Amino acid sequence: MLRNLLVIFSVILIELIGAKPSCGQHIPTIGSPLPDFELSDVRDYSTHKISNESFKEKWLFLDFWFKGCSSCIKSLPKINRLQTEFKDEIVFMMVGKNDIRYNHGIEDLYDRLRAKQDLNIPHVFDSVLVKKWGIKAMPHVVIVDPTGVVYAITDGRDFTSEKIRDLLAGKKISFFSHDDLDSSKYTGDSTPIVKSELRKWSGGRQLIQDIPEYVNSLKDDQKKTMPLQVSMASLDMLYKMAYVGRFIWSRDSNDSIYYKFYPNPILEIADSSLFEYDFKFNVGKGTYDYSLIMPVSFITKERIMETMQTDLRNAFGYDVTVAVRNVEVWELVVSSEKLLKKSKSKGGQTIVSENFAGGFFAKNLPFRRLIEFITYYISDGEPPFFDATKLVHNIDIKLDVDMTNRHLIKSALHKYGLDLVKTRRPMQVLIIGDGKL
Incomplete structure (x- = not known):
């Protein structure tokens, strides 16, 4: 059973990874008015039909999800609490993708969760808008201000009462930047032959790849030199990549590393503050970017790991060992x-x-x-x-x-x-x- 994660905590690529908005089609863009839309059969809301005009003078959080998204499902109790707390100022609208091929039964799933978790969130089921807006990864939350302008696009991982109170108070709030991952966006000619760079997070979107995944992606095109790129990674993630080759492992019975290697490093250091990070409120605090370029013919999992180990040793000076512990x-x-x-x-x-x-x-x-x-x-x-x-x-x-x-x-x-x-x-x-x- 495949368990997710690009990213620490869970952004999942949905099935229609190739879906793209058609030419001339408008999609939500930060700083621009939300494109016109209409949704029918809305539940747990004051009206059964909604559009852009339905939310004037209120904030709107359009939260797209699908039934195979464990991160989406785990977030429901939190969204329910926030909807209850801010019901007079914000509408959290869950939009469940209900295409028959992949998401048949999503309505029944939500009804069961609604009963067991006592949910009272406005929700609707639709697949047309997902395709129209070219949404590839979920959770996908479009935040719209009371004037109808898109304020942020995020996955909701850093939604807290404190941040939302500040937002309503008129403070400038930054949410985790959400961008559907598409490695084909890299089209540049990598001039350096060999280059590695480790720096504090530069403010871009989060991107974390397992090393085997990256190596396999190059097999399709041996002439393409695409760098290994890691963005907004905590220090323990970088060390796991450097010494294990992966930043996360799943509970899937086919994932043997899950039953052999403990997921959390043990820190035996006097000052562990460098390993403290924040993905919730002060998003990106204590995280790093890492990039590596080397000739494609030279790239192997082992060589990448050795290079990362050297870079981490030079940057932080920690001794690292792999041992068996209870x-x-x-x-x-x-x-x-x-x-x-x-x-x-x-x-x-x-x-x-x-x-x-x-x-x-x-x-x-x-x-x-x-x-x-x-x-x-x-x-x-x-x-x-x-x-x-x-x-x-x-x-x-x-x-x-x-x-x-x-x-x-x-x-x-x-x-x-x-x-x-x-x-x-x-x-x-x-x-x-x-x-x-």
Whole structure:
């Protein structure tokens, strides 16, 4: 099961990656009036039909999402709180992409989440506007001021009550800059043959690539010299890229590194302030840009990692080692053999609920895959999850709970003789210590 992330915390590319606005079509542009639009069948709002004219004298946050976007779904409780807090000044309008091919059932998914999370957010379902405005990545939030002018385009990661209060008070507020990623935008001729540069974040949009992903992108065109570019990365991300080759790893059972390498470096340094960063309020604080150019024929994962390691050592002087340490993890365990037997599958076709953020159902599911599903929507900030049951049979299971809430999932598992417990396991860990300069 593929888990997202470009970016720390989750921007997901939607299915129609190639969708582009047609020639002459207007798209939202910061500083310009919002292009005309109309949406029908609006729910949890005072009217069932909306357009540009519906929001005069109020701020409008048009929040586009789709059913496979875990970041979008995880943000719903926060958006709900903000809508409640600022209901007199702002309309948060959720726009769910409901194309039949990829997002069939998104309405039912939202209804289940609405009931379980007590959501009261104005929402509508539409796919035409997504295509018309050329939206490729979600969450995608278009912020429009009371005069109808686009104020910002963001993914909403840094929405806080404090920032929004300042916005309403007339202060100039910057939100995380959101730009759909498209490597084809790079068309320049890289004059330098070999060059690497590490600097404090320059204020551009966030761009973070795994090194294997970058290397593979060059295989299609050996004549093209496209630099490795990293923007707005925290220092721990850069160290993970330099020593592991990746800045994040998923809970997908096919991602072996998830079960071997602990996601968070251990800092054994006197002053860890350089590793402090902010993606919420003071966006970009404590982050860095990194770029690397070298001949395409010379590029390998190992050479890029060696170059990054040298650059980081020269810049910060830390000693870095990879060692095995006992670290905190979650384990799925059997708590009752008697209850567990009741979940053993009676056979038949394997069926898994298509939209399970609002509740998970599976029939004849291989037990080894259960851990993927029950942790899919849980925060990426949690320690790694392991299946410690050693069970190989198939199961029938129904967890009628909010699947973004670990506590509710844990409680629902008890019915099937299962539990999630915290323990410690030996894992490889990146250890960063003070160097001898």
